[in-house]
Amino acid sequence: MVSQSKEVPRTFLLAMLASLRKVFFSIAIASAVISVLALTGSLFMLQVYDRVIPGHSVSTLVGIGIIAATLFVFQGILELLRSMLLARVGVALDERMNEKVFGSLMLQHQLALVPGDGMQSVRDLDKVRSFLSGAGPIALFDLPWIPLYLGLCFLFHFWIGLTATCGAIVLVSLAVLAEILSQRPAAEAAKDLTARLAFAEGVRRNWEAVVAMGFVGRMTDRWTDINGAYMANQLVAANVIGTLTTTSRILRLMLQSAVLAVGAILVIQQEATGGIMIASSILVSRALAPVELAIGHWKGFVAARQSWLRLVKLVDILPAEIRSVSLPAPRSKLTVESLSVAPPGNRELVLRNISFGVSAGTILGVIGPSASGKSSLARAITGIWPASSGSIRLDQAALSQWDPSKLGRNVGYLPQDVSLFDGSIADNISRFDEQPSSESVVAAAKSAGVYDMIVKLPQGFDTLIGESGSRLSAGQRQRIALARALYGEPFLVVLDEPNSNLDTEGDAALTQALLGVRARGGIGVVIAHRPSALAAAETLLVIVEGRLQAFGPKETIIAEPVRQPLKQGAVRLKIGGEETGS
Incomplete structure (x- = not known):
C-alpha cells in the first residue's frame, strides 16, 4: 500500500501534464508564428524608407500597407487565441487539481501537510491558475525567439547585430539577477502571509473572548508585528523587482537609441540604408520586449513556481484511495491491538500499547484525567489520526483496508469541539x-x-x-x-464529551440515544468527565497518561479503586452523581 500511495500521485501528475501537452504545443506554435509576424513593423519601415520614399510610389505604399495591415490582424487574432488557450490551461489545471486540493483540507491535520490557517493549498492553486492566465507565460514563450531577431540584426549589419546582442546579454543577466535576488524575500513573504492569515482567522473565530476580556489592543499590537514582517519582505521583493524592471526598461530604451545611433553612423558611412537604420531600431525593441516583460512578471513567476512545488509535494503525500474490493458494513466487533498513537507531525506518543475489544451491542465509557489521551483514542478509532503502531479493526479488517467514504457511512463521530x-x-x-x-x-x-x-x-x-x-x-x-x-x-458511534453543553433534558436524550445504539446492535464509545454521560455504558476503559489502566464491567471498575488504588496518576472513580475521571 505504501509504494502504491506514492506511485499513484506521480502517475496522476504525469497524466495531467500529458493531457495538457498538446495545448502547450499549440501555444508554442502560435508563439512562433506571432514572433515571425512581429517582424511586420520593421519590414514595413524598411520598405517605406528604401522603396516607397526613393521611388515616390504611392501604389507601392498602398500595397505594402494592405499586406502589413493583414499581417497585423492575423497577429492580433493569434495573440488573442494564445491568451484564451493559456486561460483554458489554468482552468484545466484547476479542474484536475481542485478535488485533490480540497481533499487536503480534510487530511492536512491527519498527515501534518499544511501549516498556518490550512488554506495554503487553495491559495497555491489560485496563484498558479492566475499566473497561467496572465501575461507572464507569454513572455516565457517569446523568450526563445530572441535569437531570431538578433540574427536578423546581424543580417542588417554586423555592428547592429553586435550592439543588439550586447544589450540582450545585459537584459538577460538582469532576468537572472531578478531570479536570484527575489527568490528569498518572496519565499519569506509567502511564509509570513500564511502566518498573517492564520492569525486573522483565529481572531475572527474568537472575537467574543477578545472583546469581552479586553485584549483587543494586545491582539492589534500582535497583528501589527505580524503584518509588519509580511510587509517588510513584500517590500523587499517589490523593490528588487521594481528596480530591475525600471533598469531593464531604461536599458532597452537606451539600447534602441544606441542601435539607431549605430545605424545612423553606418548610413553616414554609406554602409547601410535609412530603412535598415529605422527597421533595426524597431526590431531590437521588439526582440528585447519579452525580457522586460519577463522581469516585470518575475515576482508572479517565482510565487507561482513555489506554489506549484507545494502542490506537487501535496499530491505526492496524499494517500491513494484505491480499493480493489469493497468490504461489507461492519456488524460484530471493534478490536484495538497494541495501539500507539502520536499526533500528526509529532513523534511523541500520546497513547501507548492500548488493547481492548468490544462486541456489537456494547456501550463503552472512556474515562481518565485531563490530557490522558482520551480524545486521541477517539481520533484513532475513527481513522482521523493514523496509528503509529498496532492496529484498529472492525470485524477483523484494519481501518486501512476500508474505503474512507464507505467507512464514514458506518461511523458516527461527535468531536469535543462541535x-x-x-x-x-x-x-x-x-x-x-x-x-x-x-x-x-x-x-x-x-x-x-x-x-x-x-x-x-x-x-x-x-x-x-x-x-x-x-x-x-x-x-x-x-x-x-x-x-x-x-x-x-452507523455501526460505530464515538462521542467525545457529548454532554459538555447539555442540560438535564439533553443528558436524558443522550442516554436514550446511546441505549438506541445498543438496542440496534451498534457499538458506542463515550468519552466523558461528567457521570451522566456514562449512564448507558456497561463497560468502562480507564486511560491515565496515555496507558490503559483498567478495562471491564462498569461495576467492577467503579469498585476497584476502593479495594485497590490504580497506578500513580489515576483517580478514584465514582458514578451516580459524583465525579469521574479527574
Missing part, C-alpha cells in the same frame, strides 16, 4: 447528502432527542444556522451534531 456548517439543519444532520432521506433525517433527530426542538423553530429542519452554527446556542449545536453522528444508524 462545529457545524453554514446551511440548514437538515443539511448538517444528513452530512450534506445530495439526496437525503427525510425519514433518515427525522429518525436521526428523534434518536438524538432533538426533533421537538427543531420543529419548534420557524423554519424547522430548513432553518439556516449560519457559519459554524452561530445562530444556535452551544447546547443546540451539540445536540444537532449528535443527530449528525447518528444519521444513517
